[in-house]
Amino acid sequence: MRAALALLLLAPPAAAQDDRRTGYDDMTPELQAMQDDPVGNPGLFWVLDGEAMYSAAPDTGAESCAGCHGDGETAMSGVAARYPAWDEALDRPVDLAGRIDLCRVRHQGLPPLERESDALLSLTAYVTNQSRGLPIAPDPDPRLDGWREQGEDLFTTRMGQLNLSCAQCHDDLAGGHLAAALIPQGHPTGYPLYRLEWETMGSLDRRFGNCMFGVRAEPFGAGSAEYVALELYLKARAAGLAIEAPAIRP
Template structure:
């Protein structure tokens, strides 16, 4: 009898092989770039060939642009990003005192806009937000992911881990089914990676543009035929908080390049 669950015909036999696959706990965390072709790796490594740099350059301009009723720029408070933002993206998501919740970089930028610039929040996946997160992330490039030892983040991390291992969608798959149990396997023609979060926002050849980690997770959720969470949903921030602990030590690659 044919298996009831099929994803391009290859997933079913692959997933049945789960018992012989290796979990991440048996090795070091490995960035998605390690699974990419030499051509894709070269594109990421060379700033004159990496199209993600366009977003970084746009972000640099936005950093200096006065916004909102307060007519303040990011730089008016934070000064030169090369100093003030160095290592910041490596430590996000962080805990926000005022809301009492975990907040990712996108959320932090929008909190800055509403609280300090008195400006409207930017759309999550819009060009401006991607440019700002790419620019801030770029200031940490090469630094190890360093999730903070803040106990107030524990509930979000626990929720994120629970979501990571929870089966969902019509294919009834969890993130962990692919990215923990089968990360050395292949799905169709593509290698299955560990699903690490150290290169976002990143330039995806499939997207022909830059996108956030949440866009990637939404695509995964649609892939397993689940209803994706909304952009900025607490569930996504919780997943990001868990993924950051999982990526601890991997160098920030923003803006990464992936197929």
């Protein structure tokens, strides 16, 4: 039964799912205009920094990202749409930021980056931006099915001192308000994104951590197996929605 549900999640969205709304749909026209502005979107500063890093050869003497993969606009188009994906060496899935950092370590001989560092956020924002406008298309690798199920379990499990699950807010109460804040459906279409509350760029893992802190639960570590599983489920839940990174959010 769970395998059948996983296949349904990976299928193109049916007409019944047309009422799905992203954070962009729920924003004010002013914030939508800021996100759409090719100059005024603050997340583009990270994209430009990531483009420079992608093209620059490291001081280890190894090839640059572009030297291995080619022009980013072509080579990276569609990549973000299918992550998280399986890593053969680790024998488990990794998210896009994890894959980028693994490439740096394995092929360029560079030390790993901090998960919320500007450098890793910039590279991830640049790669993700090459898939802007493309539909989320989860990797159908069957080895990911069990991880998606784990992610669904996390999404529906009550946790923290407030004894709340992700699903209670983002499925059952989506469209309502928590104090003055609108409760979104929670589709991860824009990460990494620029959040006005943060005054900087941030990853989906950071958003997970904020939510868990909000229900007074102990957050998992950035890049953890739990967050990768949760992202796999959310990407399946959002299949067919367009990538909009770098997004703006309140």
